[in-house]
Amino acid sequence: MLGGTGEARRLAAGLARDPGVRVVSSLAGRVTDPRLPEGEVRVGGFGGPDRMAAWLREHEIHAVIDATHPFAERITASAVRATATAGVPLLVLRRPGWRQDAGDDWHWVSSLDEAAASLPALGRRVFLTTGRQGLAAFAGADDLWFLIRTVDPPEPPLPARHHLLLARGPYTVDGERALMREHRVDVLVTKDSGGTMTRAKLTAARALALPVVVVRRPPLPEAAALETVDTVEAALTWLRAVPGTP
Structure with a gap:
């Protein structure tokens, strides 16, 4: 899980309670005292998409969920390239943007x-x-x-x-x-x-x-079959269908 958002913490909390699931949340380390999610946590960048791909293979990761901030476009771009290289399914979880109300x-x-x-x-x-x-x-x-x-x-x-x-x-x-x-x-x-x-x-x-x-939010990277959801519940539904996950 590429985290740092409230949605990432909620998702990690739900998954960490399942003894059959190993969850590793990765934080960029840009905040001095971040709110840490449940489960394993790693802090700091990977050093580029190639090293991220190598890390995914080394740790036998079955799926990656990018639940970073909507403006963390560099992290998302690296995740797209790294998961394609490693052959690991990727899901992007982005909460909906704000909508104007009358009087705004x-x-x-x-x-x-x-x-x-x-x-x-x-x-x-x-x-x-x-x-x-x-x-x-x-x-x-x-x-x-x-x-x-x-x-x-x-x-x-x-x-x-x-x-x-x-x-x-x-x-x-x-x-x-x-x-x-x-x-x-x-x-x-x-x-x-x-x-x-x-x-x-x-x-x-x-x-x-x-x-x-x-x-405005930056656009998501152009990638074939890039899957996106906007709720934690939808991310869980996607994860249940990934081969190799309980």
């Missing part, structure tokens, strides 16, 4: 660079919730002020005018609304991560009538 003022973009370019027309005090990677896209926005929220401290370059908030979800609507009011935020920037853990900021932005810049 969302502005869709395809990259962090596009998000940064769109901000001057939308606001001056930005709540930036896109994670600690890629913040360099906003470093040149000297006319804007940023409230940057990440789990771990980000590396420079960062926007010249900013306040850094280290926090980990889940968040509440009341807490997000109070935070936006405290810092006089007038525009929110997020990625279309989906799920419930961080959706509260979208509800709070709607209540405050704030515009939201939403970065």
Whole structure:
């Protein structure tokens, strides 16, 4: 299991209770204190798709489930190549993206660079919730002020005018609304991560009538017969049909 998400932890927890199943969750190691799933855990990259393929063969893996973050496109691309090389079935588990509701003022973009370019027309005090990677896209926005929220401290370059908030979800609507009011935020920037853990900021932005810049998800790699599901239950159904699994 390529993990790091709530769905990956739920799936690992269900499988780890079955004595006939050996579950190994692989975490990228980019978070200092990650939430560890049940079962075996390995932390760190494989060193590329060829080494991942070798690891799969060495450990006699019967199936790989990629349950990483929707924006972890490099990991997914490596998994596609590694499983094809090793001849191991691959499933991609991706939770559904967020959907706009009545009253939402969302502005869709395809990259962090596009998000940064769109901000001057939308606001001056930005709540930036896109994670600690890629913040360099906003470093040149000297006319804007940023409230940057990440789990771990980000590396420079960062926007010249900013306040850094280290926090980990889940968040509440009341807490997000109070935070936006405290810092006089007038525009929110997020990625279309989906799920419930961080959706509260979208509800709070709607209540405050704030515009939201939403970065679209990257497309999945083009691969023949790449199978995808969007729920843990569907992933379990797929796994039961894999030869060699109980």
